[in-house]
Amino acid sequence: MTVRKKLFVLDTNVILHDGSCIDQFDEHDIVIPITVIEELDRFKKGKDTINVNAREFLRALDTLTGDHIFNGGIRIGPGKGKISICLERPFHEKLKSNFAGDKKDHHILNAAYHIAMTKNFEQVVLVTKDVNLRMKAKSIGLQAENYRSDHVKDVADLYKGRSVVNDIPESVIDRLYASPFEIDVKSLEIAGDLQANQFLILRNGSRSALGMFNPARQTIQRVDNRTAFGVRPRNAEQTFALNALLNREIPLITMTGKAGTGKTLLALAAALENKRYYRQILVARPVVPLSNKDLGFLPGDINSKLDPYMQPLFDNLSVIQSQFAPGNSQSKRIRELLDEEKIVITPLSYIRGRSIVRVFFIVDEAQNLTPHEVKTIITRAGEGTKIVFTGDVFQIDHPYLDSQSNGLSYLIEKMKGQPLYTHINLEKGERSELSELATRLL
Secondary structure, three states: OOOOEEEEEOOOOOHHHHHHHOOOOOEEEEEEEHHHHHHHHOOOOOOOOOHHHHHHHHHHHHHHHHHHOOOEEEOOOOOEEEEEEOOOOOOOHHHHHOOOOOOOHHHHHHHHHHHHHHOOOOOOEEEEOHHHHHHHHHHHHOEEEEOOOOOOOHHHHOOOEEEEEEEOHHHHHHHOOOOOEEEEEEHOOOOOOOOOEEEEEEEEEOEEEEEEOOOOEEEEEEOOOOOOOOOOOOOOHHHHHHHHOOOOOOOOOEEEOOOOOHHHHHHHHHHHHOOHHHEEEEEOOOOOOOOOOHHOOOOOHHHHHHHHHHHHHHHHHHHHHHOOOOHHHOOOOOHHHHHHOOEEEEHHHHOOOOEOOOOOEOOOOOOOOOOHHHHHHHEEEEEEEEEEEEEEOOOOOOOOOOOOOHEEEEEEEHHHOOOOEEEEEEEOOOOHHHHHHHHHHH
């Protein structure tokens, strides 16, 4: 069956999300409204991901630029469609009465509408990550889609990192509790393939054992309930998480779960427990303003502006300190590590240019990162570094990301099965009974 060729009109936010987006449309044609080029000019300078993406796209476009870029378009590459730039057109009468002409989004919408008027409306698609612009496009009969090249298929089926295996022979459970605390995976009849470092709850009636699949040894190894810097797991999921966090043979970990499941607390406790193996504990989170209140609109200097975003991380450190008496050496040690900058809590954008070697690196609220930003962080990891991404893929604050397109979901989908990686989804809230009740009912 022949695929009907389409023409995609790209919004600025698509390019800022993925600087290589022009390579993602196969044989279909791409049109860039001149308004998008003007907007990209504002993003050329800077070190943030959106600035890098803007420069990458403009450089790629420059290599293709010729007389035909404004007249018919230029072929992107072998087997690819053409790309062209659409100049400004007078506002169409259908748009003029409904959409103000002083908004850049409406100029992009107008360009897409004029193109659709000269071609088949069924073949022209406006691609934007702005849900409002998509609704406006549909209101005038124009097709509009989200940019989905890096979406996971179905977040409901996202890898959980653990599974329950019932009807395990008692002899198998006995062997797990006896030295050497592991069994050959071939001795178990487990439906489906096991992923590398996947966690298992093995059950026989009221008896059970916790295990992890070791891909190198092809064995199920027992997972014990361990304590890290005074923090003890309260359920099987937390036991799995702490096991992975303390395992120096697994340098990349993702932890997902709703608020109160202990993701950040466990990661910090494990980092402190294993501090001797790392020269620094680095804890960072992306700064995503809520309710459209940009940092520039908040009062105070940069530190006072950032404090509200970083405070939850300090709160978790305080919880760990509270496990010990005020004069206890462990409690004092946390204060000393902060003073000596052996523990650094910082906005994620502030780590650019830093050397990430022998660092226990915790990236909190990772669901607010793009796939490209996640890739950039991981590719900066040096020898002896452990990276932990934590977040809730259903709690997105970023205006152009959702549960399927955020970097954390993307990372889980792409990395599952890799021997250097493990994932665990925490479901049971442990903050308080009241918190758990509110999460379920409100």
